[in-house]
Amino acid sequence: MPDDADSTTVPRTADEFTADSPFTLPGFFAALAEGDLLAAVCADCGERLLPPRPACYACGGRDLRVESQPKTGAVVTYTEVRTPPPALAERAPYTVAVVELDSGARLTGRLTVPHADAEIGLPVALAARPPEADELAMARDHEREWPIHEFEPV
Numbered sequence: 001m002p003d004d005a006d007s008t009t010v011p012r013t014a015d016e017f018t019a020d021s022p023f024t025l026p027g028f029f030a031a032l033a034e035g036d037l038l039a040a041v042c043a044d045c046g047e048r049l050l051p052p053r054p055a056c057y058a059c060g061g062r063d064l065r066v067e068s069q070p071k072t073g074a075v076v077t078y079t080e081v082r083t084p085p086p087a088l089a090e091r092a093p094y095t096v097a098v099v100e101l102d103s104g105a106r107l108t109g110r111l112t113v114p115h116a117d118a119e120i121g122l123p124v125a126l127a128a129r130p131p132e133a134d135e136l137a138m139a140r141d142h143e144r145e146w147p148i149h150e151f152e153p154v
């Protein structure tokens with residue numbers, strides 16, 4: 001990264017695509033571990049890409065800027081996971097939701113409440129925490145430092 005001022009805009013060359021760029025998953029999760037939820041906002045169409053991507057998946061635009069997102073929003077849809085990955089068997093059943101943040105960006109994550117207590121429109125806030133033993137058991141080496149995000153009703 002040439003300087004901090006460039007860290008919010010799309011890297012243009014391979015040399016600029018460092019692991020700490022917010023346009024990479026390691027960079028996105030490093031920011032999340034520090035409490036900052038980042039999305040890339042497309043200058044051409046306004047789409048919010050979360051996690052950030054170097055090109056807009058709505059219009060193909062390459063003029064994107066990383067912005068912090070609010071961590072509050074509402075449940076758009078949800079489902080119950082009864083057959084999770086084997087490492088998470090002890091957690092089943094659990095609830096997964098698509099949440100629309102107050103900025104309009106959408107993010108999928110676990111809900112901290114049982115399926116019966118979830119509903120469309122439920123106001124929630126995102127929390128990030130270190131992975132627990134079962135989650136670490138299914139993490140690949142480069143994912144072990146990545147926080148786990150969950151949505152809690154507010």
Ligand SMILES: [Zn+2]
Binds near residue numbers: 056058
């Ligand atoms: Zn776009």
